[in-house]
Amino acid sequence: MLGALLVACVGLGALIAQLAPAWPTGLHPWVTALAGAVVAAVSSVVIAERGLRPTGAVFPVFATTAVATAPSAAPTWLAMLIAGGAVAWCLAMSALAHWMGEANPGGPVPAPVPGSGTRSFRLQELSRYGIAALVAGAIATLSGIPSPYWAQVAAVVPLSAPGRRQQIERGLHRIVGTAIGVGAAAFLLSFPSQAWQVIVWVVLMQFLAELFVLRNYSLALVFITPLALLMVFLAHPGPVGPLLVARIAESAIGAVVGIAVVLGAVVLEPVLRRRSDQS
Numbered sequence: 001m002l003g004a005l006l007v008a009c010v011g012l013g014a015l016i017a018q019l020a021p022a023w024p025t026g027l028h029p030w031v032t033a034l035a036g037a038v039v040a041a042v043s044s045v046v047i048a049e050r051g052l053r054p055t056g057a058v059f060p061v062f063a064t065t066a067v068a069t070a071p072s073a074a075p076t077w078l079a080m081l082i083a084g085g086a087v088a089w090c091l092a093m094s095a096l097a098h099w100m101g102e103a104n105p106g107g108p109v110p111a112p113v114p115g116s117g118t119r120s121f122r123l124q125e126l127s128r129y130g131i132a133a134l135v136a137g138a139i140a141t142l143s144g145i146p147s148p149y150w151a152q153v154a155a156v157v158p159l160s161a162p163g164r165r166q167q168i169e170r171g172l173h174r175i176v177g178t179a180i181g182v183g184a185a186a187f188l189l190s191f192p193s194q195a196w197q198v199i200v201w202v203v204l205m206q207f208l209a210e211l212f213v214l215r216n217y218s219l220a221l222v223f224i225t226p227l228a229l230l231m232v233f234l235a236h237p238g239p240v241g242p243l244l245v246a247r248i249a250e251s252a253i254g255a256v257v258g259i260a261v262v263l264g265a266v267v268l269e270p271v272l273r274r275r276s277d278q279s
Contacts, residue, residue, distance in 0.1 A: 002052045002059075003087035007080055009039055009060045013067025014079035020072070029069075029148055033137030036065040036152045041130035044159075045122050048113040055113070056160025057129050058153060065137075065149030070235070128159055128261055136257040143253070145246045147232075154178075154254025155261075164266055171259040173218035178251040181225025182244050188226055189233060189240045198234045202227060 016035060020028040043060035046052075067079065074082070113121075136155035140148035158171035188201055205227035213220035229247060233240070 001050055002047070003084075003091065005043060005046065005052075005060060006063050007083045007087060009043075009063035010067050010083040011076055011080040012039070013064045013069075014072070014074065014076045016068035017070060017072040018076055020068075029141045032065055032068040033134065033141055033148060033152065035068060036061050036137055036149060037130050037134035039064045040133035040152070040156050041126040044125045044129040044156075045116075048116040048121070048125060051112040054160070057133075057156050058160065061133060061156055062149070062153050065152055069147060069149050124265075128265060129156055132156055132159060132258050132261040135261075136254040139253050139257065140250050143249070145250050146242070147246055147250060150247060150250035151254035151257070154251045155258040156254075158255065158258035158262060164262055167262045168259055170217055171255040171262070174221065174255040174258075175252055177218040177221025178225050179248060181222045182229070182248050184222060185226035185229040185247075186240065186244055188230065195234060198230055202230050202234070205230065 012035060016028075016031055020031075023031070040057040040061045044057040047055060047057065047060075063083075116122075132155040133152045136151040137148050140151035145151075154174055157174050158167040161167040161170045193201075205223045208223040209220050209227055212223065225247065229243060232243065
């Protein structure tokens with residue numbers, strides 16, 4: 001289910017990128033921001049009700065907005081075919097691991113979020129994720145930063161944590177970990193490197209990110225951030241300084257917006273609960 005959702009997100013992003021050259025100047029980033037907000041809202045509900053993992057809307061938003069922002073290099077059908085092939089490969093590797101005895105049959109089975117089937121839960125998730133992604137994308141777009149989708153991804157990250165305190169902590173982790181990760185990326189990009197050397201660093205950062213992401217989110221970002229920046233640099237080599245500054249600025253914008261949405265929900269929940277009881 002999650003694989004099909006991500007393939008659909010890639011297809012939407014590819015369609016936006018393909019249509020963008022025909023649009024008026026300045027419209028593309030706004031369409032991308034709106035698409036990211038809609039995907040954040042809808043996918044958060046789908047993932048919660050289906051009990052999919054990881055929770056939240058980080059990967060659907062990233063898949064949509066990153067592809068939509070990149071220059072169109074393939075038709076929509078081909079982008080979806082490539083994404084579908086990646087999903088099929090992952091499923092095949094999972095089946096192989098299961099066949100080799102690496103499965104964990106005694107582990108907990110992912111279940112839907114409690115109360116996720118109710119109308120109030122759906123409205124809450126749609127509003128939280130949609131507002132966070134839309135506001136962060138709008139602020140980043142108005143600021144003129146070249147990659148507004150980073151702000152949208154950072155905005156929905158805190159919302160996927162299980163409690164209010166954890167959500168605020170995750171937003172702060174996003175800022176701190178990104179800042180340290182930018183320093184690591186600055187070091188790696190400070191000397192000339194060939195494409196194959198950058199790929200080696202990407203593989204190493206991916207391994208380290210997966211190793212720590214379930215243990216300490218802030219520490220994982222020390223590796224996730226240079227991973228993302230190295231991949232962007234590999235696809236579109238250019239000046240390193242503006243790339244690093246944009247990453248810090250957009251992550252800070254998104255994390256602050258996400259934390260603000262969490263705090264706003266804390267303030268509004270008692271009011272909405274009283275109105276619900278009175279009705």
